[in-house]
Amino acid sequence: MLETAPDVRRDDTSTWTLRCRINGEPVEVEIDPHETIYDTLRERLRLTGTKGACLEGECGSCTILVEGEPVTSCLVMAPQMEGKSLVTIEGLAEGDQLHRVQLSFVEAGAVQCGYCTPGLLMTAAALLEANPRPNADEVREGLAGNLCRCTGYAKIIDAVIAASDTGEA
Secondary structure, X not given: OOXXXXXXXXXXOOOEEEEEEEOOEEEEEEEOOOOEHHHHHHHHOOOOOOOOOOOOXXXXXXXXXXXXXXXXXXXXXXXXXXXXXXXXXXXXXXXXXXXXXXXXXXXXXXXXXXXXXXXXXXXXXXXXXXXXXXXXHHHHHHOOOOOOOOOOHHHXXXXXXXXXXXXXX
């Protein structure tokens, strides 16, 4: 559950220092206290793997993990992330080792245009962390907030199940 943003008084020149952890690293960055964490990630920190298709919280392409929970970053104000631990698509793999969901997406051919893929991967990783053995219906339910405009859902669901503890696609 996200907390409300700290009380920030705005004037046209105000900035705010956000301190949090992103992909395991401590980050301190000056932000406009009225910007979203999506903007902070992409524009200030150049973590451009997080996509923003609708910027209204409808498509899930901007999903990141906050304290391990999937969050649509386009709807969250950056000051709400103070002291939090965030993971973006850039932090999902460990070094050169792809996360099991990333590897499974590649092997299943679940990556199409790639615009929705980062959000789907983040949501799928969180789903498997919470439920290591989901069935197809649970995967569909878990990914319901992520839209794929290429209509590749069958392969996406197969990939998530293949990445699960069952490994049965």
